[in-house]
Amino acid sequence: MSKNLHEKPFDQATIAKLEIFEDYAQAWIPTFVMYGDPVICIFDFFAGTGYDKNGIPGSPIRILQKLREQIARIFQKKVKVRVFFNEFDLEKYQQLSIACKDFLHEYPELDRAIELKIFNEDFDICFKTLLPEIRDCSSLVYLDQNGIRFLANKYLLELEKTTRTDFLYFVSSSYFWRFGDKEEFQSHVKLDMEEAKKRPYHYIHRSLISQLQKQLPAGSNLKLYPYSLKKGANVHGIIFGASHPRAVDKFLKAAWRRNQVNGEANFDIDKDTQKGQLDIFSGKRLTKIEAFQQRFREKVLDGTITDNFAAFNFALDEAHLGRHAASELKKMKKEGLIDYDAKSPLVTYEKVCKEKRRIKFQITRK
Ligand SMILES: C[S@@+](CC[C@H](N)C(=O)[O-])C[C@H]1O[C@@H](n2cnc3c(N)ncnc32)[C@H](O)[C@@H]1O
Structure with a gap:
């Protein structure tokens, strides 16, 4: 050395x-x-x-x-x-x-x-x-x-x-x-x-x-x-x-x-931090969290991710937090794209791995 x-x-x-x-x-x-x-x-x-x-x-x-x-x-x-x-x-x-x-x-x-x-x-x-x-x-x-x-x-x-x-x-x-x-x-x-x-x-x-x-x-x-x-x-x-x-x-x-x-x-x-501005050729570029949320949304809508267990595992595999997925799910519910029978989609380690509370997502509109 x-x-x-x-x-x-x-x-x-x-x-x-x-x-x-x-x-x-x-x-x-x-x-x-x-x-x-x-x-x-x-x-x-x-x-x-x-x-x-x-x-x-x-x-x-x-x-x-x-x-x-x-x-x-x-x-x-x-x-x-x-x-x-x-x-x-x-x-x-x-x-x-x-x-x-x-x-x-x-x-x-x-x-x-x-x-x-x-x-x-x-x-x-x-x-x-x-x-x-x-x-x-x-x-x-x-x-x-x-x-x-x-x-x-x-x-x-x-x-x-x-x-x-x-x-x-x-x-x-x-x-x-x-x-x-x-x-x-x-x-x-x-x-x-x-x-x-x-x-x-x-x-x-x-x-x-x-x-x-x-x-x-x-x-x-x-x-x-x-x-x-x-x-x-x-x-x-x-x-x-x-x-x-x-x-x-x-x-x-x-x-x-x-x-x-x-x-x-x-x-x-x-x-x-530079992605807030519009690019004249490609429009607004997505931040890391936004790009993850877009990929996640596509997986929910194409039926690959059907519940909070899959959502949590997907987030971890992509080095994101459960809450990055959860906030996209809430947005999708508000937009009438999906529904789930709970106030929150429960994409957390505690709910998924400890309590094993499964929340199913239903696609209501594509
Ligand atoms: C990056 S420093 C570690 C610093 C330490 N973690 C700290 O917070 O102060 C790496 C250390 O590994 C020791 N070192 C170098 N070669 C080594 C080896 N083959 N086996 C064990 N320790 C070694 C060096 O003397 C050095 O103190």
Whole structure:
């Protein structure tokens, strides 16, 4: 590695990345603490030093902070929370160990509530050691690597095989744009760079994920979602992966909260903010949400989507929120195109996956 990240303050894109990691931990921890599993696990395989140069917390300290917020529930449910941090660089590992020790000393109740292990290993070794734990528990896994190397199939496909793991990978996607054809890159992650380069540069992270998704075994339940992060002239990003709709719903809610225009980047990736004006040749261009709603409307009217279960799944598959579909359904009902026997179409995780309340849509006019 060429430079020591923690010798300088976190930049804005790094903070955005850390906040997404943190938002997801905030949603994940209480869900799994309350769920009733006897043991839950959190892994941060590239943990860094704990804080940046200015004392801004990095991912491991943010995890501890989020756990601290849930202490009462952890004790109440008597759930064993196992936390694993890893940092390869010896000096950073030592700093990390001190930072965690100090944090737990300051909050002794947290020290009693969790079991923390800190490793000083190369990821390859640490991942092999901890894979059985990842497999056996409900796990949240952070892979905040520098570069792209650890996105290799030998790791990603192991995560694919697990059934109760949610993971957040960081990938320096713009490296692919520059070096993706080189053998060294292809030996880690096989990508069709000709295909990726058919789209503009700022879509590189999105393209990377759509190719990875296609490389997963046939019938895989694992869903991958991008969150692109612009850092100066470069575009990097987070890959969120999970196979359960509850996890996907939580991630998408966090992503859309962070960017209410596109839900997938720390910048205006589709130039949606320019789409309000009329184009003299093509009329008004649709924003990402409007384009989704148009596709959704067509699927309802051609009979592909017949109830709120299908509507919810369609929204998640397209990286949209249930409410984007729900507001289109309400509009269609008002226009007299469809009818359903409820005040609201109930396109939410709670109604669909937990309560299993099905609402049928009838087409009244095409
Ligand atoms: C992007 S930084 C992670 C930052 C951290 N998440 C934080 O919030 O501060 C990547 C870290 O991985 C460490 N690292 C580099 N190669 C590694 C390897 N092979 N195994 C484990 N850690 C490694 C680096 O020393 C660096 O601290």
